[in-house]
Amino acid sequence: MHEDIEEILVTQEQIKAKVKELGHQITQDYQGKNLLLLGILKGAIPFIADLSRAIDMLHEIDYMAVSSYGNATQSSGVVRILKDLEGPIDQKHVLIVEDIVDSGLTLHYMLDLLRQRHPLSLRVCTLLYKERERAKPLELAYIGFRIPNLFVVGYGLDYAQRYRNLPYVGVLKPEVYQNNQKPERQHKSPAESS
Numbered sequence: 001m002h003e004d005i006e007e008i009l010v011t012q013e014q015i016k017a018k019v020k021e022l023g024h025q026i027t028q029d030y031q032g033k034n035l036l037l038l039g040i041l042k043g044a045i046p047f048i049a050d051l052s053r054a055i056d057m058l059h060e061i062d063y064m065a066v067s068s069y070g071n072a073t074q075s076s077g078v079v080r081i082l083k084d085l086e087g088p089i090d091q092k093h094v095l096i097v098e099d100i101v102d103s104g105l106t107l108h109y110m111l112d113l114l115r116q117r118h119p120l121s122l123r124v125c126t127l128l129y130k131e132r133e134r135a136k137p138l139e140l141a142y143i144g145f146r147i148p149n150l151f152v153v154g155y156g157l158d159y160a161q162r163y164r165n166l167p168y169v170g171v172l173k174p175e176v177y178q179n180n181q182k183p184e185r186q187h188k189s190p191a192e193s194s
């Protein structure tokens with residue numbers, strides 16, 4: 001375990017088993033369909049790389065990079081597109097692959113935007129889902145793990161762009177934040193891509 005980590009919430013072994021299970025489920029659900037996995041950069045990179053290889057049928061992968069507008073502590077739900085898809089999706093079944101759903105506002109915005117491009121279907125697979133109150137309910141087809149409402153890092157998730165390479169999901173020690181911005185503020189910064 002890395003010295004900056006206070007507690008591991010989801011282990012490498014748990015992630016591995018869950019990715020296998022999700023890949024199997026997705027393979028069954030999308031059999032014979034033109035599937036596009038849509039990874040949201042940068043947090044979803046390790047997840048989509050593992051999930052894609054756990055899906056036992058041909059499919060495409062593309063990415064979008066988005067940045068949340070809004071004040072420091074709360075995501076406004078208005079999103080700026082930093083990198084868009086390579087092509088149209090009207091002949092594709094799109095499965096959005098996310099690292100984590102917190103407020104869900106980013107995802108709501110993405111879903112509204114992508115629906116206007118008329119994909120054959122549009123669903124979401126998130127590795128992590130925070131147990132918390134939400135302004136708008138969200139329909140999530142696949143959820144890896146439900147976690148408490150804490151700021152987490154690892155397996156793609158960053159604090160100040162670091163810790164993405166940790167093979168597990170964990171909580172940072174409080175002293176890591178000392179003389180630094182709080183992570184709640186840091187990860188909502190409009191300047192930073194999620």
Ligand code: 5GP
Nearest residue numbers: 043101102103104105106151152157158194
């Ligand atoms: P939401 O719009 O659902 O509030 O969150 C959007 C993005 O903020 C997520 O996709 C993720 O990139 C980032 N985020 C939310 N919660 C966490 C967290 O606990 N840790 C980290 N590192 N990023 C988070």
Ligand code: MG
Nearest residue numbers: 040043099194
């Ligand atoms: Mg994300």
Ligand code: MG
Nearest residue numbers: 158187193194
């Ligand atoms: Mg981030």
